[in-house]
Amino acid sequence: MCVLLAVAAMVSMTCGRRSAGVPPSNDLLIIGYDREPDTLNRFSTHILEDIQSCISEGLTTTDEQMQVVPLLAAEVPTLQNGGVQIRADGGMDVTWKLRPGVTWHDGTPLTSADVKFTVDAINGPNYNPESTDGFDRIRSVDTPDPLTAIVHYREVYAPFDIQFIRGVLPKHVLDGRDIDHAQDYNRNPLGTGPYRLAEWRAGEYILLERVPHYWRGDEYPRIRRLLFKFIANTNTRINQLANGEVHLVALVPWDKYGDIAGLRSILVHKTPGNAYEHVTLNERQFPPFADVRVRRALLHALDRERYTKTILDGLAPVAHGPIQPASWAYTDHVTRYRFDPVRARLLLEEAGWTLGANGIRQRDGRPLAFTLITQAGYAIRENVAQAIERQLRDVGVDVRVELHDGTAISAIWFEGRFDAMLHWWQMPSDPELTTFFAADRTPPAGRNINYFKDDELTRVLYASDRTVDRAERLRLLHRAQAMVADAVPELPLYTVTRLDAVPKTLQHFKGNPTNTGVFWNVHEWDIR
Amino acid sequence: MCTFLGKRTLQTIPLLFVISAVVFLLIHAAPGGPLAIYLSNPNVRPEDIERLRRALGLDRPLWQQYWSWLAAFTRGDWGYSFSDGRLVASRILERVPASLELVGTSILVALALTLPVGIVAGVQRGRWFDRITTSAAVAGISLPAFWFGLLLQIVFASALGWLPSSGRTSPGMALSGAGTMGGVTDHVRHLLLPVTVLGVVQAAAWSRYLRASMIETLAQPFVLAAHARGLPMRDVVMRHALRHAIGSVLAIVMVDAALLVSGAVMTESVFAWPGLGSLFTEALARRDYSVLMALLMLTSTAIVVFNVAADALHAIVDPRIAR
Numbered sequence: 042m043c044v045l046l047a048v049a050a051m052v053s054m055t056c057g058r059r060s061a062g063v064p065p066s067n068d069l070l071i072i073g074y075d076r077e078p079d080t081l082n083r084f085s086t087h088i089l090e091d092i093q094s095c096i097s098e099g100l101t102t103t104d105e106q107m108q109v110v111p112l113l114a115a116e117v118p119t120l121q122n123g124g125v126q127i128r129a130d131g132g133m134d135v136t137w138k139l140r141p142g143v144t145w146h147d148g149t150p151l152t153s154a155d156v157k158f159t160v161d162a163i164n165g166p167n168y169n170p171e172s173t174d175g176f177d178r179i180r181s182v183d184t185p186d187p188l189t190a191i192v193h194y195r196e197v198y199a200p201f202d203i204q205f206i207r208g209v210l211p212k213h214v215l216d217g218r219d220i221d222h223a224q225d226y227n228r229n230p231l232g233t234g235p236y237r238l239a240e241w242r243a244g245e246y247i248l249l250e251r252v253p254h255y256w257r258g259d260e261y262p263r264i265r266r267l268l269f270k271f272i273a274n275t276n277t278r279i280n281q282l283a284n285g286e287v288h289l290v291a292l293v294p295w296d297k298y299g300d301i302a303g304l305r306s307i308l309v310h311k312t313p314g315n316a317y318e319h320v321t322l323n324e325r326q327f328p329p330f331a332d333v334r335v336r337r338a339l340l341h342a343l344d345r346e347r348y349t350k351t352i353l354d355g356l357a358p359v360a361h362g363p364i365q366p367a368s369w370a371y372t373d374h375v376t377r378y379r380f381d382p383v384r385a386r387l388l389l390e391e392a393g394w395t396l397g398a399n400g401i402r403q404r405d406g407r408p409l410a411f412t413l414i415t416q417a418g419y420a421i422r423e424n425v426a427q428a429i430e431r432q433l434r435d436v437g438v439d440v441r442v443e444l445h446d447g448t449a450i451s452a453i454w455f456e457g458r459f460d461a462m463l464h465w466w467q468m469p470s471d472p473e474l475t476t477f478f479a480a481d482r483t484p485p486a487g488r489n490i491n492y493f494k495d496d497e498l499t500r501v502l503y504a505s506d507r508t509v510d511r512a513e514r515l516r517l518l519h520r521a522q523a524m525v526a527d528a529v530p531e532l533p534l535y536t537v538t539r540l541d542a543v544p545k546t547l548q549h550f551k552g553n554p555t556n557t558g559v560f561w562n563v564h565e566w567d568i569r
Numbered sequence: 570m571c572t573f574l575g576k577r578t579l580q581t582i583p584l585l586f587v588i589s590a591v592v593f594l595l596i597h598a599a600p601g602g603p604l605a606i607y608l609s610n611p612n613v614r615p616e617d618i619e620r621l622r623r624a625l626g627l628d629r630p631l632w633q634q635y636w637s638w639l640a641a642f643t644r645g646d647w648g649y650s651f652s653d654g655r656l657v658a659s660r661i662l663e664r665v666p667a668s669l670e671l672v673g674t675s676i677l678v679a680l681a682l683t684l685p686v687g688i689v690a691g692v693q694r695g696r697w698f699d700r701i702t703t704s705a706a707v708a709g710i711s712l713p714a715f716w717f718g719l720l721l722q723i724v725f726a727s728a729l730g731w732l733p734s735s736g737r738t739s740p741g742m743a744l745s746g747a748g749t750m751g752g753v754t755d756h757v758r759h760l761l762l763p764v765t766v767l768g769v770v771q772a773a774a775w776s777r778y779l780r781a782s783m784i785e786t787l788a789q790p791f792v793l794a795a796h797a798r799g800l801p802m803r804d805v806v807m808r809h810a811l812r813h814a815i816g817s818v819l820a821i822v823m824v825d826a827a828l829l830v831s832g833a834v835m836t837e838s839v840f841a842w843p844g845l846g847s848l849f850t851e852a853l854a855r856r857d858y859s860v861l862m863a864l865l866m867l868t869s870t871a872i873v874v875f876n877v878a879a880d881a882l883h884a885i886v887d888p889r890i891a892r
Contacts, residue, residue, distance in 0.1 A: 062739075077851070079653040087606050087652075124790045168626045174612045221654050222623075228655075243663045244843025245737055270736065273850065274715075276733050278720050284734055448601030448856055451608040469611055476611050485615040 054239045062281075064306075065288035067568050069266045073278045073287035078270040080227045081496040082171040082220070083207040084163065090207070091291065091558040097232035100137055100156075100205035102561050103470045106317065108368050109202045113151065113209075113233060115140050115188075117202050125201070125509055133197050134181070134511065137205070139188040140344065143256045144212050147232050153190035156205065157182040158212035161191070163184035165396035168220040173557065175204050178559055197507045197513060200531055206557070208232070214443070224387045235564040237261035250428040255564065262564040282307065282542055287545055293540040293557050296420040301542050312539040312552035312559075313367045316467040318422075320532035325483075325492035327411050327460040329394075335409075336529040337378065338388035342436045343429060349535050352424045357535040360520050363466070363474055365536045367554045370472035370518040389514040394437070399568065402437035403546045410439035411460035414453065417444035425534065436481035455484050457492065465537055470555035474521055475502040478530060490503050544568065581873045588869045589642075589862075593635050596861055602627065602751040603651040603856045610773030625651055638862060648859040652852070657863045661847065667737055668844035671837070680822070683775040690776065691783025691814070692806055702776065709773025714766055718839035731759050735841040740742055767833050771825060778821055780835055782814035789813070798825045807857035810855040820879035827868070 063069065072091075081094045082087050094102075100114040111117050115138040118124020126134045143151045162168050163176045178198050183191040194201065211231045215223060229238045232254065236249035249267040253259075270287055272278040279297050281287045283304055293301060294308070301307055322330040322339075329335050345359045364371045387563075394402035394409050402409040405547055417427050422442065427478050430440040443454060466477065466488070476487040480501050481496040498521060505517035541559055547566040604621055607613040626637070641648060644707050647657035688704075690699040727735030733739060786792060787810055795805045827851050837846035847863060852860040 073659065079855075085654070088611070102784055133595050169621055171607065172610070172613045172617050173620075174614055174617070177614075177616070222649070224655060227653075242843070243660070244667065244847055245841075270841070271843075274735075274841065277718055277722065277839055277841060280719075280727055280734050284727050284730065286726075286734060314778035316662060445600070448854060449599070450601075450603045453599040455605075455608045466611065467609075473611075484619065487615070 042139070055064050062278060062286040062288075063286065065546060065568050067264050069268060070264050070289060070544075070547075070566075070568065071268045071270060071287045073272050073281055073290045074269045075271075075273060075275070075278065075292070078247070081230045081238065082227045082232075084159075084210070085221070085227065088170050090556070092247055092249070093230070094560050094561050095236040095267060095448070096234045096235070096238065097208040097230055098234045099203075099208045100139075101202055102205070102206060103553065103555045103557045104561070105553055107311070107369065107470055107554055109470070111140070112144055113140055114138060114205075120509060123395065127197065127509070131196055132296060133194045133201070133202050135192045135194065135204075137190045137192065138192070140256070141188060141235055145213075145233055145461070146252055149213055150187070151233055152187040152210070153182075153184035154187070155209045155212050156190035156192075157184050158216060159205070161211040162210055163219060165562055182286045189363060197509060199269075199281055199506050199509055200469070200473060201509065203471055215327050229477075234451065236267060244271065246255065247325050257564060260323055260458070263567040264563075267293075267563070286491050288544050290542045293542050294419070294421075295353065295540065298354060298356060298540060306545055307542050308547075310541045310543055310550060311356070312537045312541070313358075313365070314537040314555050315365055315367050315470070315554040316465045316537040317361075317363060317365055318357075318425070318465045318534045318537055320534065321454070321462045321464065321490050322531055323459055323490060323492055325457055325460065329404075329409060329411075330422050330461075332350075332392050333528060334388045334392040335394070336532070338385040338392070339380045339433065339438070339444045340378040340529055342386065342438070343433050343532065343534070344384040344454060345534055346380065346431060348428055348560070350486070352421060352428065353535060355369065356540070357538045358505065359534040360536045362526050362533055363468065363477060364472050365468070365554075366521055367470050367536075368468075370522075372519040372522050374454065374519070375523050377526075378529070380434075382436050389436065396437050399473075400434075400437060401439045406441060409437065410441070410457055412441045412461045413461045414443045414445055414450060415463040416450050418446070422463060429463070454490050457484060457490065462490070463534075465536075467556060473506060474525070475506050477503060478521075478525060491530040493528070495524070495530075498524045574877070577877045577880055581877065585866070585869060585873060588787070589866060590635065590641065592865045592869070593862060594631075594866075596856075596858055597631060599632075599856065601856055602769060603858060606855060621722065622752070638859075642862075642866070647863045650852075650860050651857045652855045652860070657859050660860060661849045661867070663846065663865060664843060664848045665844045668837075668846065671760065671767070671833065671842055671844055672826070674764045675759055675767035675829065675833070676822075676826055678764055679771035679775060681734070682772035683779055683818075686772070687776040687779025688783060688806065688811060690780040691787065692802075694780075694784055699780070706773040707778050708776075709769050712770060714770060714835040715839050718762070718766045718836055721765060722839070726760060730845070732761055734762070735759075735800075735839070737790060737843055761885065763833075763836050763842055766836050766839075767829065771829075774823075775818060775822060779814065779818045782817055783810060786814040816883045819882050820876075823875040823879035823882065824872060828869040 078092055081096065083090050083097050086093060098113060099113050101109050101117055101358050102112045104110050111118055116122060118135050124136045126373055127136060132461055136322055137156060139151060139153060143152060158173040160176055160179050160182050163170050163173055175198055178194050178379050180193045180195050214226055228241060235255045237252050240248040241249040247269045251262050251265050255261045269355055272281060275294055275297065276525060278290055282290050282301060302309055302386050322336060324331045349355065349359055361377055362375055390401055393404045398404045413426055413429065415422055421548055426442045429444050433440045456541060476482050478489055478493060478498060479487065480496060480499045483492050484490060501517055501521050505514050505521060508514050539552065539554060541552060546568050548567040549562065551562055553559050553561050579834060591675050604618055607618060607645050612795055626634060634811050637669055648656065650657055650660055686702050697719045722734045725732045792805060792810050834846040838850055849864050852864065
């Protein structure tokens, strides 16, 4: 084994890296992708929609600044342009004007009938999309002309502008069919986007080719073929990037940053993210977390600046709340908790937790000891968990770290069977906080897995969801962020920066902090 | 012989039934489920989770789920994949060629290494060839497949650039419209590294079994008698000793081959090989119960069938077994 290692090291040193593939060009760009999509139907898939978004376009999309911009819609409806109207009965009507001249890839015009069909299919009994969020609040859709769809909501729904971000379903292909099993569409969807499917080799790759006449003009897209190679193993994916066998790897794990940062042909694109790593404190499972002094003490005990500088290689800034600076709703006018172990000890003493002989605090004979669960297989997350364990031990809190696989951990947190959990939320592009913090949104009704209850915060959050007045919503969301920062229902750690490794020759790559993914402007990409 | 085989085959039916029940229970006992993946998406509401649970039939009692699966499975209906809604049979069938290609080639390579190494090491016990191959075999058995695979990638793909690091074909080659020969060469180049990993690791183990079996056989009275009759060494080993020694090794080879057919999970993962092993990894991560059950039942059936086949082979080599 030692001989093998020595030979490998010698060969690596003497030969350096040699390219085993073709260089990226406007003829072919090869993307190393970590998983094969389950389906190319954007409404059914559960994973990132990178491949799908090259084929199927939404009425709107989110740009690199997280702004909602029109795509198949002529404009984003707003109160100001008359596209949104609040009804006297408390509902709202949203008028979508479609961009004229857009056709499906088979030449059929895209019309408002497709918008209506999409709503009816998603709300109907014969289709099981991944999410019906928002669609379930739509009462009906009117189509006064082929380019106008008026969507009637039963109540005010703030994220209406991203309702059709996943696109629309082609009525002329899917009408009257069992969409769950319409494999001709689900495996090869008809879209309006810059690419269409050329080949899908199960377990190997998906090849997309440009459509001959894209609605933005025949000069788009500039790259003729996109090839998504499925390489589940991270080491192999990074090796292939280094060899030149793949040209682009999206969402590079942070612990691989060092391996690719020095590659001559690769640029690591850093996008300030919309996700934040934090420690969820489950008050129901571990009642000491219900005391705000304990929660504040825990946050004071963590040197988050040091984590970001050392463990995270300076790749991520410290987070102070659930909405990140990339969002239009972010505010930095909130309480901040600096690293202050003395203050942490005082707060714990004040809460009645006194230091025992074994160095662990206790109250009424019970130790301040809990389990911190996190997902196995993420080196950086495991290191952060250990740092937390060590720093909380310094103030007399006993933490035991437990690792679980990704699927198991989802079930554990959904059932609330944990004390504390280190994880992140990839926040929606709409800055809705209700599902995470409203008192009545504990599982299964939502994602408030802190089991945190604050009636005033709940009221503010619901109010922010039920207005489409951007200024009013901003005021309410700023207030909510300040309340969350004061109450510390969870321990925010850092903003997750998204890393994408792209060829240095690739122009117009802009990144994207949301679930929309980095391919949202693929039509512009150009390799020079 | 026929009675022997018939009896062995009949014994497998209740065994497979018990296996299916145990596997079904184990899969469902694992934390998480097919819907766990949706939970981390805040846009998927509780109502959606409940609707999907009903659509997949996960709201029914476990025994009902098992019974309907069993009834359908025995009719040859393997159902739909929980993750992509496609027929399970289609998902498995499209991966079979890649798996057979990788495993078949690996077994041939492993046997090609095992036979000469095992025989010579057994005959020359304690001499330099035996000592060297023993050390090499210990190293081979100890090598974790994923580590060995990554090592080969670093040397032959990254540093030397001689071979592709993963995949079954070069997409660039397939798209370039290269001729048949170009396609075959490209295929072979992709096979080399994963086959080396599987072949070397298997040969390391199998050659040890053959060596031990040869040493034991060479000490048998019939071999000594053959020597005493003045037969040349080559004939003693190849005609008499090997025929006796190879029986037990073949049984092991058959069982190992069955396991390999079910998917060389780690090797396929490292080399992004689109076979049953990588399908199993994907299905496990998604808790795709229908695909997992089908794959595990295929594996179990393959092991049982190969065991029966190994018994039959053993009985042909040594007819006393069938009596």
